[in-house]
């Protein structure tokens with residue numbers, strides 16, 4: 255490996271390898287053989303060929319903020335760290351695009367885009383560490399997805415390396431290009447199992463200049479869903495984000511941030527919304543929120559207070575993780591089923607163990623709920639099966655935005671049919687026949703899928 259990437263970019267020392275051994279939640283663990291840090295697609299290709307020849311598995315590793323263990327090595331795997339895939343091209347103002355290395359963090363890409371008066375359309379709380387390559391590989395969603403779409407909507411092309419070392423390059427950024435199969439689209443959301451993404455052609459957006467943020471306390475999930483429907487009708491595209499968390503989420507956030515609840519009374523559910531417009535949107539907010547909702551509302555007009563309100567929502571991943579290893583689910587259900595689904599989850603979890611603490615938060619605007627279980631030792635397999643059945647019964651998906659990784663592969667069924675899983679296996683066999691990349695991730699074990 256040293257002959258490919260240089261001595262300094264091969265990590266073989268146990269102490270230095272420790273940073274690769276655990277995932278962000280510390281639920282997943284593995285001892286890699288070594289880690290390599292290539293700086294170009296050509297170097298990635300040579301690393302892949304060497305690993306393939308030695309029959310050693312490779313796991314791609316971006317910012318390691320993934321929440322399903324996908325970037326955590328199994329014992330003996332080689333970690334391919336993308337940190338040196340760090341090039342960042344000029345913003346092309348005519349197409350509103352730029353080309354960025356897979357290892358560039360979201361925050362750095364945002365700074366670069368903002369210097370040109372534009373922005374990356376996807377935003378998430380892990381921005382200082384999550385990489386553009388990891389975000390494409392997981393098709394990350396985040397808070398702005400209801401307005402601008404998930405990462406998929408921002409990708410105009412990729413450069414990627416297959417496990418046999420062939421490099422696929424589609425970075426022209428053409429918005430219309432129907433020549434054959436759309437290979438970049440296939441790699442978005444493939445979680446390091448089909449190819450290494452080495453560069454990305456990103457489409458940027460012009461976000462409105464002014465915004466207002468409000469936190470509203472409500473007494474039921476049904477009220478929250480109704481509020482979202484009203485806000486959509488009244489605000490149209492000026493509604494940039496609608497997030498939510500439950501009362502336990504508010505308590506955890508206050509404890510973690512060492513701050514007080516911004517609302518004077520406690521509520522069952524809290525909705526955080528952001529309105530953005532070319533003119534000051536405070537008047538839009540006043541016209542859109544009325545009745546009891548307007549009486550339990552904190553409004554932030556300046557940047558500092560807006561960040562402060564957002565911090566209650568953005569700290570929640572850290573806050574639940576700090577409570578110890580948690581069972582986490584990242585599901586989406588149709589808006590019309592959200593209230594019923596939350597009630598059904600509550601009943602199901604209480605049936606398993608009365609003492610369980612259930613914390614639900616997420617991206618209400620696109621029906622994406624993060625369901626977290628704390629304080630109990632539950633049989634994970636049993637909870638997996640029960641929750642995936644509830645998700646299916648409510649017409650939802652077992653993975654809204656975090657992906658499948660190692661954590662959810664056994665429950666890809668029933669969200670995906672046997673025919674779909676068989677087609678996925680065929681794609682995997684075609685692009686990575688030696689099964690070098692992302693082994694035992696995403697696709698279910700043969701026995702769990704019944705094939």
Ligand SMILES: Cc1cc2nc3c(=O)[nH]c(=O)nc-3n(C[C@H](O)[C@H](O)[C@H](O)COP(=O)(O)OP(=O)(O)OC[C@H]3O[C@@H](n4cnc5c(N)ncnc54)[C@H](O)[C@@H]3O)c2cc1C
Pocket residue numbers: 278313314315316317318319320321323324325336356357377378379380383384385386387388389390391392393394395396397445446447449450451452571572655656659692
């Ligand atoms: C506080 C916090 C908030 C979060 N909020 C959100 C959110 O709002 N929305 C959301 O969608 N996610 C969220 N996440 C999850 C996470 O940030 C995203 O999944 C992100 O896209 C992962 O990027 P990463 O660079 O850290 O990838 P990693 O964790 O390093 O890897 C994730 C997966 O992608 C693969 N991979 C990484 N880089 C490449 C590459 N170059 N080529 C091919 N495969 C690759 C890995 O093998 C792994 O399977 C959050 C996480 C945290 C900790």
